[in-house]
Amino acid sequence: MSNTSSPFTTQTATxxxxxxxxxxxxxxxxxxxxxxxxxxxxxPDVTAVFxxxxxxxxxxxxxxxxxxxxxxxxxxxAAEGHPSVEDWIAKQxxxxxxAAKDQVTTSERLDQLPTTAExxxxxxxxxxxxxxxxxxxxxxxxxxxxxxxTAQQDSTKNLKDQAARRKAEARGESANERAKRQHRExxxxxxxxxxxxxxxxxxxxxxxxxxxNARWEREIDRQYRAAQSTGRREGRDAYAFDAFIALTExxxxxxxxxxxxxxxxxxxxxxxxxxxxSALVRGTVDNDEICEIAGIGPISVSEARAxxxxxxxxxxxxxxxDVQNITYLGRGPNAVxxxxxxxxxxxxxxxxxxxxxxxxxxxxxxxxxxHTRLDELDPLCRFHHGLKTFExxxxxxxxxxxxxxxxxDPDHPGRSGSPVRPRPPDxxxxxxxxxxxxxxxxxxxxxIAARRLTPGSMPGGAGAPDPPEQSxxxxxx
Numbered sequence: 001m002s003n004t005s006s007p008f009t010t011q012t013a014t015x016x017x018x019x020x021x022x023x024x025x026x027x028x029x030x031x032x033x034x035x036x037x038x039x040x041x042x043x044p045d046v047t048a049v050f051x052x053x054x055x056x057x058x059x060x061x062x063x064x065x066x067x068x069x070x071x072x073x074x075x076x077x078a079a080e081g082h083p084s085v086e087d088w089i090a091k092q093x094x095x096x097x098x099a100a101k102d103q104v105t106t107s108e109r110l111d112q113l114p115t116t117a118e119x120x121x122x123x124x125x126x127x128x129x130x131x132x133x134x135x136x137x138x139x140x141x142x143x144x145x146x147x148x149x150t151a152q153q154d155s156t157k158n159l160k161d162q163a164a165r166r167k168a169e170a171r172g173e174s175a176n177e178r179a180k181r182q183h184r185e186x187x188x189x190x191x192x193x194x195x196x197x198x199x200x201x202x203x204x205x206x207x208x209x210x211x212x213n214a215r216w217e218r219e220i221d222r223q224y225r226a227a228q229s230t231g232r233r234e235g236r237d238a239y240a241f242d243a244f245i246a247l248t249e250x251x252x253x254x255x256x257x258x259x260x261x262x263x264x265x266x267x268x269x270x271x272x273x274x275x276x277x278s279a280l281v282r283g284t285v286d287n288d289e290i291c292e293i294a295g296i297g298p299i300s301v302s303e304a305r306a307x308x309x310x311x312x313x314x315x316x317x318x319x320x321x322d323v324q325n326i327t328y329l330g331r332g333p334n335a336v337x338x339x340x341x342x343x344x345x346x347x348x349x350x351x352x353x354x355x356x357x358x359x360x361x362x363x364x365x366x367x368x369x370x371h372t373r374l375d376e377l378d379p380l381c382r383f384h385h386g387l388k389t390f391e392x393x394x395x396x397x398x399x400x401x402x403x404x405x406x407x408x409d410p411d412h413p414g415r416s417g418s419p420v421r422p423r424p425p426d427x428x429x430x431x432x433x434x435x436x437x438x439x440x441x442x443x444x445x446x447x448i449a450a451r452r453l454t455p456g457s458m459p460g461g462a463g464a465p466d467p468p469e470q471s472x473x474x475x476x477x
Contacts, residue, residue: 029056061127062120064093068100069107102131109134115144125151129159136163140170154401155352168298174284179205179300207303210293212247219243275304348381349395350404355381361388363395375399 010019041049068089071077077088089100106127110117116133119125125133129151137144143166150159168178186204193199202209223239223246276289283301285291292298348355358379362372378395380388384404387393392407394414405412 055123058126059123062123062125062130064089065103065107065127065130066110066117066120067107068104069111072104072108103127106131106134109138113137113141113144116148119148124148129156132156132159132163136167140166143169153351155354157354158352165298174300176284176300176302178298179207179303182206183208205299205303206293207299207306210299215247216240216243219247273299273304275301280304347379348384349378349401350380350384351401353381353384355383357381359385361385 010016038046068085071089072085075085077085080088082088082091084097085104086097086100089095089103090097093100110120110130113134116125116130116137120127120130125148133144133147133151136147143163147159147163147166150162171178173181182205186208188200188202188204190198190200220236220239220243223242224236227234227239273291273293275291276285279285279289279291279301283305285301290298291301291304347353348358358381360377361380363376363378384393387404388395392414393404394407394412396403396405396411397413403411407414409415
């Protein structure tokens with residue numbers, strides 16, 4: 001609705017008490033907005049003011065979601081001639097029917113998830129985050145606390161990824177059954193936005209879209225380089241749209257003109273399939289075994305076998321090379337270390353950042369150590385690597401995904417006078433290397449394969465890929 005007054009009034013003592021409190025808050029907010037002149041607020045204060053508005057919005061949205069289920073039960077929407085409660089809510093809030101449906105579903109699920117409801121009342125999570133948690137916790141109640149913690153500390157994307165994994169745990173279906181279910185539930189839809197824009201949504205099995213996703217990423221890189229050559233700069237989403245349209249235009253050849261499909265391009269992006277060897281041999285995933293396309297999602301073993309049939313396969317074995325303790329006397333990781341990094345770290349190490357284009361940053365400057373070890377590397381996206389290199393920011397002590405703080409933050413490692421990462425106990429003196437006897441031969445083979453998949457590593461000529469526009473997965477600083 002465009003105005004701030006409600007055409008409805010409460011009829012009971014409880015309702016009147018809540019209405020009185022809400023109207024007092026609403027009047028206060030109206031007064032603030034009536035006098036709000038953003039340009040009159042000093043720059044040191046704008047962040048705090050914006051954060052307060054964000055908190056008001058979060059609490060108001062949470063109140064809507066908590067009440068949505070009861071609105072459905074009241075059936076006032078039917079008395080006013082609306083076909084559904086979702087249609088009525090969409091009109092009241094100015095949102096879409098789809099968003100209203102998610103709100104009602106979350107509201108009904110909260111009856112069985114009091115902890116999530118309590119976090120919403122406290123404003124610790126938003127309505128969208130609560131919906132993601134409720135969707136997974138309804139199937140897997142044991143995941144509720146972990147997901148709420150992720151919601152407060154990490155990005156919404158990572159929350160969705162973790163929720164999907166926890167839902168898969170609770171379904172009790174095999175990977176093959178999950179793949180069949182996802183195939184049955186596959187769907188694509190298109191619709192016009194309120195301003196006439198075209199919208200498209202595709203949902204289905206991960207394995208079915210893996211090849212397209214790799215081609216799409218290559219085309220996004222090509223669109224970026226083409227724009228840069230003309231001095232045009234836009235966001236990645238714009239290049240992704242252009243890439244999607246370009247792929248569809250170049251896709252299936254028109255049989256009427258006798259043309260043939262374009263030859264399959266050489267691989268330029270490395271897609272890492274994480275699968276336990278025992279599961280790959282057996283054909284099924286048991287207990288805590290995994291089978292997934294790293295950074296995309298779980299797949300069945302049969303799908304993994306089909307994809308590996310057209311791939312360069314690397315088997316990283318715990319019984320082979322002690323990768324974690326390899327000390328390489330070069331600035332960047334060698335081929336074996338590169339594969340291990342791709343296995344363990346699919347995104348930036350900064351908590352809440354899910355960028356997958358990363359550079360491998362030395363915690364202790366390479367100029368001091370003159371070597372590269374996995375336990376001294378942190379994958380960082382270009383933005384966060386720039387903060388560390390030029391602005392003095394640093395990751396807090398620890399490993400894995402964690403906060404990055406400014407130089408004045410009390411948790412900054414440099415404030416204690418110590419380096420960002422203490423040298424490992426086995427580093428002083430002669431470098432420690434634990435390798436299998438055939439490491440040299442295996443590393444050489446892996447190096448050749450990695451070069452084939454590394455942007456810009458192929459010889460020039462027809463069909464050779466262009467240099468990458470961003471830092472590749474193999475960059476090290």
